[in-house]
């Protein structure tokens with residue numbers, strides 16, 4: 031069994047003009063695919079071969095199996111990223127998610143400010159996340175390939191702040207990229223689904 035390289039959940043040009051087809055051709059078609067290909071080459075014939083991607087991430091982390099962990103986590107993180115953006119994104123969270131955002135950050139504006147601050151504050155490559163912890167919603171960042179899954183937290187949304195995610199469209203302007211994500215692309219419906227699944231699992 032090998033880990034699947036998933037299609038994008040929308041057309042390659044669906045996020046234009048905010049994220050170009052050219053960016054997605056490289057980011058999904060080259061970067062994401064390379065993580066999956068390297069992972070599958072690394073786990074072929076090993077005990078990881080029959081495991082889910084989540085199991086591989088947690089097992090490789092526990093075993094300090096860095097090469098497998100990095101490629102497995104990047105495979106997972108990128109699939110999660112594609113769903114964290116939508117051609118019809120932006121706006122405000124609805125329903126129970128809006129309530130939890132309010133409890134954690136005051137309101138959607140408070141969330142926005144804290145998320146932007148975190149995404150800009152991540153030095154070098156990494157990820158900004160909205161996660162659900164036992165104490166409620168939090169914004170966290172992870173460096174390079176690292177994943178909130180290893181801390182037992184449930185990711186609701188993510189943004190890739192590796193330069194490969196934005197350089198073709200925004201060059202060095204990470205702040206403009208983060209603003210565009212928050213204003214035009216953020217997929218609150220996906221976050222709400224992840225919140226509901228986590229509440230039902232608890």
Ligand code: FE
Pocket residue numbers: 057061108190192194195
């Ligand atoms: Fe990336």
